[in-house]
Amino acid sequence: MPTRLECQQGDIAHQPDMDAVVNAANAELRPGGGVAGALHRAAGPELDRACRPLAPIEPGEAVITDAFELPNRYVIHCLGPVYGRDGPEAERLADCYRNALELAERHGLSRIAFPALSAGAFGYPLEEAARIALATVLETLPRCPGIAKVRFVLFDAGSTEVFKRTLDSRNQTL
Template sequence: MTMDAFSRIECRQGDIARQNDMEAVVNAANAELRPGGGVAGALHRAAGPELDRACRSLAPIQPGQAVITEAFALPNRYVIHCLGPVYGSDEPSDELLASCYRRALQLAEEHSIASVAFPALSSGAFGYPAAEAARVALSTVLKTLPDCPHVERVRFVLFDGESTRLHQRTLASLNGG
């Protein structure tokens, strides 16, 4: 892992649907890519009904997969939809979760996307333990970024202060801090 990869990642508290300075946002999607609760609900509400219509032909997706659509009424160009694993059900959960982050970054690279905002995939309703989810997410992004030269910035947008601090501490520990 290069120092360059660390300098391209930030962790902050916020609303994933209000990342005006990011080219793409990542949706914590369900298999059918439909509006729901949490991140998926927030992004679908902000994007408008066109996002739901655009997703229908891409569904269903499997845990670990990612697909991309336009962002419609969101302030971004794209939404990358990832289906994270349900902890304790979809196995091997660590590999499936890592696949979400890796595939999302690969899609960003293929579309020459310079900035991507991620939520904490699978750590809400899907029950993934927050500390382990943060470790898998950040270590996967750090390993994948060197193969994605178009992706200049990755932001983890966390719902609350506790999650934000956890991600910041995890990133620092992966950087030897």
């Protein structure tokens, strides 16, 4: 059965039908703003305690913890590159998606939700981030046969439209 890939506007902390959600983490895996803040608030203080021994991580790395009070089994934490600082940025961003999917596959997870990694406070241009994210997921999924659904959960309507348009253009070229 082919993997279902979807893009929707929503809150990454409220994806109860997903086995894992991906955190747009900082290097120290601490609560912060944006996605990291939302996930840490929803998961409760246990998430911060679980993250501490895993930190620090490098751009492109992915680590996994329990999800605690989130409606998911796991949180996969990825450190995306800061645009203009953590080069080569495209390679590091692709590593995030690839490593998260491979980690999900190793843990027997079939449904995973991603935010737009690095496209917020880390300054990655949204269109380029969407292109890299979707291309990497599509290239990696054949090596992850257990993954049945990948969802991109975008915070606002504009970001959702960019991801949907990028996915539609990818599907037309397949």
